[in-house]
Amino acid sequence: xxxxxxxxxxxxxxxxxxxxxxxxxxxxxxxxxxxxxxxxxxxxxxxxxxxxxxxxxxxxxxxxxxxxxxxxxxxxxxxxxxxxxxxxxxxxxxxxxxxxxxxxxxxxxxxxxxxxxxxxxxxxxxxxxxxxxxxxxxxxxxxxxxxxxxxxxxxxxxxxxxxxxxxxxxxxxxxxxxxxxxxxxxxxxxxxxxxxxxxxxxxxxxxxxxxxxxxxxxxxxxxxxxxxxxxxxxxxxxxxxxxxxxxxxxxxxxxxxxxxxxxxxxxxxxxxxxxxxxxxxxxxxxxxxxxxxxxxxxxxxxxxxxxxxxxxxxxxxxxxxxxxxxxxxxxxxxxxxxxxxxxxxxxxxxxxxxxxxxxxxxxxxxxxxxxxxxxxxxxxxxxxxxxxxxxxxxxxxxxxxxxxxxxxxxxxxxxxxxxxxxxxxxxxxxxxxxxxxxxxxxxxxxxxxxxxxxxxxxxxxxxxxxxxxxxxxxxxxxxxxxxxxxxxxxxxxxxxxxxxxxxxxxxxxxxxxxxxxxxxxxxxxxxxxxxxxxxxxxxxxxxxxxxxxxxxxxxx
Amino acid sequence: xxxxxxxxxxxxxxxxxxxxxxxxxxxxxxxxxxxxxxxxxxxxxxxxxxxxxxxxxxxxxxxxxxxxxxxxxxxxxxxxxxxxxxxxxxxxxxxxxxxxxxxxxxxxxxxxxxxxxxxxxxxxxxxxxxxxxxxxxxxxxxxxxxxxxxxxxxxxxxxxxxxxxxxxxxxxxxxxxxxxxxxxxxxxxxxxxxxxxxxxxxxxxxxxxxxxxxxxxxxxxxxxxxxxxxxxxxxxxxxxxxxxxxxxxxxxxxxxxxxxxxxxxxxxxxxxxxxxxxxxxxxxxxxxxxxxxxxxxxxxxxxxx
Numbered sequence: 001x002x003x004x005x006x007x008x009x010x011x012x013x014x015x016x017x018x019x020x021x022x023x024x025x026x027x028x029x030x031x032x033x034x035x036x037x038x039x040x041x042x043x044x045x046x047x048x049x050x051x052x053x054x055x056x057x058x059x060x061x062x063x064x065x066x067x068x069x070x071x072x073x074x075x076x077x078x079x080x081x082x083x084x085x086x087x088x089x090x091x092x093x094x095x096x097x098x099x100x101x102x103x104x105x106x107x108x109x110x111x112x113x114x115x116x117x118x119x120x121x122x123x124x125x126x127x128x129x130x131x132x133x134x135x136x137x138x139x140x141x142x143x144x145x146x147x148x149x150x151x152x153x154x155x156x157x158x159x160x161x162x163x164x165x166x167x168x169x170x171x172x173x174x175x176x177x178x179x180x181x182x183x184x185x186x187x188x189x190x191x192x193x194x195x196x197x198x199x200x201x202x203x204x205x206x207x208x209x210x211x212x213x214x215x216x217x218x219x220x221x222x223x224x225x226x227x228x229x230x231x232x233x234x235x236x237x238x239x240x241x242x243x244x245x246x247x248x249x250x251x252x253x254x255x256x257x258x259x260x261x262x263x264x265x266x267x268x269x270x271x272x273x274x275x276x277x278x279x280x281x282x283x284x285x286x287x288x289x290x291x292x293x294x295x296x297x298x299x300x301x302x303x304x305x306x307x308x309x310x311x312x313x314x315x316x317x318x319x320x321x322x323x324x325x326x327x328x329x330x331x332x333x334x335x336x337x338x339x340x341x342x343x344x345x346x347x348x349x350x351x352x353x354x355x356x357x358x359x360x361x362x363x364x365x366x367x368x369x370x371x372x373x374x375x376x377x378x379x380x381x382x383x384x385x386x387x388x389x390x391x392x393x394x395x396x397x398x399x400x401x402x403x404x405x406x407x408x409x410x411x412x413x414x415x416x417x418x419x420x421x422x423x424x425x426x427x428x429x430x431x432x433x434x435x436x437x438x439x440x441x442x443x444x445x446x447x448x449x450x451x452x453x454x455x456x457x458x459x460x461x462x463x464x465x466x467x468x469x470x471x472x473x474x475x476x477x478x479x480x481x482x483x484x485x486x487x488x489x490x491x492x493x494x495x496x497x498x499x500x501x502x503x504x505x506x507x508x509x510x511x512x513x514x515x516x517x518x519x520x521x522x523x524x525x526x527x528x529x530x531x532x533x534x535x536x537x538x539x540x541x542x543x544x545x546x547x548x549x550x551x552x553x554x555x556x
Numbered sequence: 557x558x559x560x561x562x563x564x565x566x567x568x569x570x571x572x573x574x575x576x577x578x579x580x581x582x583x584x585x586x587x588x589x590x591x592x593x594x595x596x597x598x599x600x601x602x603x604x605x606x607x608x609x610x611x612x613x614x615x616x617x618x619x620x621x622x623x624x625x626x627x628x629x630x631x632x633x634x635x636x637x638x639x640x641x642x643x644x645x646x647x648x649x650x651x652x653x654x655x656x657x658x659x660x661x662x663x664x665x666x667x668x669x670x671x672x673x674x675x676x677x678x679x680x681x682x683x684x685x686x687x688x689x690x691x692x693x694x695x696x697x698x699x700x701x702x703x704x705x706x707x708x709x710x711x712x713x714x715x716x717x718x719x720x721x722x723x724x725x726x727x728x729x730x731x732x733x734x735x736x737x738x739x740x741x742x743x744x745x746x747x748x749x750x751x752x753x754x755x756x757x758x759x760x761x762x763x764x765x766x767x768x769x770x771x772x773x774x775x776x777x778x779x780x781x782x783x784x785x786x787x788x789x790x791x792x793x794x795x796x797x798x799x800x801x802x803x804x805x806x807x808x809x810x811x812x813x814x815x816x817x818x819x820x821x822x823x824x825x826x827x828x829x830x831x832x833x834x835x836x837x838x839x840x841x842x843x844x845x846x847x848x849x850x851x852x853x854x855x856x857x858x859x860x861x
Contacts, residue, residue, distance in 0.1 A: 114574035224602035238692035245790030
C-alpha cells in the first residue's frame with residue numbers, strides 16, 4: 001500500500017509498485033471488485049464498446065443518405081438502424097457516459113473519500129448495465145426494433161419487432177442509472193471529510209449531484225412507462241391503445257416526463273467537466289463559483305417542468321403549450337449563466353491549449369449553437385414548422401454531441417490519472433480538430449435542410465436535398481476518422497506512452513494530490529482540503545513534465 | 557448496509573472499511589433507503605397519474621366497475637398490512653434493545669401477515685379471473701360467466717353464485733355482501749345482451765383516443781340513446797389499472813417479504829443488537845412504504861362514490 005497524498009512527486013515511484021491497477025491481479029479481482037476506480041474503468045470500457053456500435057449505426061444511416069433512393073439498405077433495415085443508433089447512444093453511451101465512468105472514478109477521490117457510500121450497490125449497477133445492454137442488443141437478433149428510440153404507441157405495441165426486449169433493457173439500464181445516482185447523492189452527503197464543505201467541492205461534483213437528483217426522480221417514471229408498454233404489447237391491457245379505450249398521448253407524457261429531464265442527465269455532467277477544464281487550463285480561479293453550482297441545481301429542477309414542449313403538435317391545449325413554452329425559455333437562464341461564467345474565467349487567464357482544453361472550447365461553441373437553436377423549437381409558432389424535421393435532429397445532436405465532446409475531453413483530462421500514461425498531444429489536437437470540423441459539417445447542414453422542410457427519419461428524400469445530405473455524410477465520415485485517430489493514439493499510449501506525473505495539468509482538486517494511477521484506497525491519510533481552484537501552490541517542473549508543489553514561501 | 561470482513565483492529569466487524577464510524581455508516585444507509593423509497597413512490601406515481609387521468613375523463617367507468625371489487629376483502633387486507641407494519645416497527649425496537657427472541661417472533665409474524673395479504677389477494681384475483689373481469693382485450697364478462705351460469709344472464713343471484721365463494725351466501729354474509737351489490741347494481745342493467753357487451757369492446761371511431769384530447773362529453777352524447785348502457789363503455793380500462801396497480805404492489809409485498817425473510821435469517825444468527833440494527837431498520841422502512849401505498853390504493857380502487 002502506498003503512502004501518498006501531499007507530495008505527488010515523491011509518491012510517484014511508490015505508486016508504480018502498488019496502485020489500484022496492480023493491487024490485485026486476475027480476472028476475478030476485476031469482476032468482483034468493490035473499488036470505485038476499477039468499476040469506473042469497467043464502465044468506461046463497456047461504454048466505449050457501446051459507443052463504437054452506436055457510431056457504426058450512425059455511419060450506416062449517413063451512408064444510406066448518400067443518394068435519395070436506396071443506397072446500401074432497405075427501408076425496413078434503415079428504420080431499425082436509426083432506432084438502434086438512437087437507443088444505443090442514449091441509453092448505453094451518453095446517459096451513463098460521464099457519471100458512471102468518469103464520475104465513478106473521480107468522485108470519491110475529488111471528495112477525499114475512500115470509496116462511494118455503497119460499493120456493492122455500485123458493482124450491482126455495473127452488472128445491471130451489462131444485463132440491460134445485453135437485453136437491448138439482443139433485440140437486434142430477435143427482430144430489430146424499428147420504432148425510433150421514443151417507442152411511441154400505438155406503433156410500438158403493434159409492430160412485430162422485439163420492442164419488449166429493447167424496453168425491458170431500458171428498464172434494467174434505468175435501475176443501473178438510479179443506483180449510481182443514489183450512491184453519488186449519499187456519498188456527497190455523508191462521506192465528505194472534515195473541511196470539505198459544500199462550497200469547497202469541485203463544480204464537477206455539484207454537476208454530478210444535480211444529475212443524480214434527476215436520475216433518482218425521473219428514471220422510475222420511465223421504468224413504469226416501459227413496463228406498461230411491455231405489458232400492453234404482451235397482454236393488450238389497453239392503457240395506451242385507443243382501440244381499447246386507452247390513450248396513446250398519455251404514453252408521450254410519461255415518456256417525456258423522463259426523457260426530457262434525461263437530456264439534462266446527459267448535459268449536466270458535461271457542464272461539470274467543462275467547469276473543471278476551463279479553470280485548470282486557463283490557470284485561473286473559476287469565476288462565479290456559486291452561480292455555476294446553483295445553476296446546475298436550477299437546471300435540474302426546471303428540467304422537470306418542460307416535458308410538454310415535445311408535444312406541441314400532439315393535441316395539447318394551447319394553454320398547456322404556452323406554459324410549457326415559457327418554462328422552456330426559463331431553462332436558458334441557468335444555461336447562459338454557466339457559459340458566461342466560463343468565458344469570464346478565461347478572460348485574462350493564461351490559457352494553454354492542451355487537448356482537453358481544445359475539447360472544452362469546442363463544447364462551448366457547439367453548446368452555444370445547440371442551446372440557441374433550442375429557442376426556435378421552444379417557440380410555439382416556429383415549432384409547428386420545424387417539428388419532426390432535420391432541424392430538431394441537428395439541435396439535438398448539437399447538444400448531445402456536446403456531451404460526447406465533453407466526455408472525450410474528460411477522458412483526455414483524466415487519462416493520465418486513470419492509466420498512468422500520457423498520450424500524444426499532437427495527435428490529440430489533430431483528432432479534436434477533425435471531430436469538431438466533422439461535427440459541424442454534419443449537423444449544421446442539417447439545420448439548413450430541416451428549415452427547408454426535410455422531415456426526420458425518412459428513408460427517401462427529394463432531389464433538392466441531395467447535396468445537403470451528401471455534405472452531411474462527408475462530415476460524419478470526418479468525425480469517424482477523428483474518433484479512429486483518438487482510439488489509435490490512446491491505445492498506443494497504454495503501451496508506449498510517457499509515464500504520467502501525478503499532476504500533469506496543474507489542477508488542484510484532490511485527484512491531482514494522489515499519484516497517477518491512484519493507490520488502492522485513494523488516501524492513506526484523510527487529505528487536507530483547500531480551495532480546489534487556487535493554483536498558486538503548484539509550479540511546472542519540466543523534468544517530470546508536470547506540476548509539483550511550490551516550495552513554501554517561494555515567490556511566483 | 558454493508559457487512560464486510562474486518563479491515564482494521566479498531567473497526568467493528570459490521571463497519572465497512574470506507575466509513576469512519578458506525579454512525580456515519582448508519583446515516584448513509586438510512587439516507588440511501590429514503591432516496592430509494594422516493595424512487596419507489598415515483599415508480600407508482602406513473603400509475604397513480606394514469607388513474608387520475610382516466611378517472612377524471614371517465615368517472616362513470618370507475619363508479620360502475622368498482623362494484624365488482626370486494627371492499628370487505630380489501631378492508632381485511634388493509635387491517636392485515638397495518639398490523640404487519642406495527643409488528644415491523646416493534647421488531648425494530650426489539651433489535652435496538654437486543655431482544656433477539658422477540659425480534660425473530662415479530663419478524664416471522666410480519667412475514668405471516670404478508671402471506672395473509674397475498675392469500676386474500678389471490679382469492680380476489682381468482683374471482684376476477686373466473687368472472688372474466690380482466691384488463692384490456694381480455695375483458696369479457698359473459699364468456700366466462702356463460703360457462704358457469706346455468707341459464708339466464710338476467711338473474712343476478714344465479715349468475716354469481718356458481719362462480720365465487722359467494723355460493724354459501726347465507727353463512728358468510730359479511731364477506732359476500734359486496735358481491736351481491738356488485739351483482740345487483742351493474743349486472744341488472746347491462747349484463748343481459750351479448751350484442752351490447754360486444755359493443756363495449758369496440759370504440760366507435762368518432763370517439764378516438766379516449767384520453768386527454770377527447771372531450772368527456774362526446775362519449776355521453778354519442779351514446780345518449782343507449783342510456784344506462786353508456787355506463788359500461790371501456791370498463792376494461794378500470795381493470796387494466798386495477799391489475800397494474802395491485803399487481804405491482806403485490807410484487808412489492810413479495811419483495812418486502814423476501815427482504816424481511818433475509819433479515820429474519822440474520823436475526824436468528826444473532827447479528828443484530830443495540831450497536832448494529834441497520835438492516836432491520838431499513839427493511840422496516842421499506843415495509844412501511846409498501847403498507848402506505850396500499851393505504852392509498854384501497855380507497856382509490858375499492859371505495860369510489
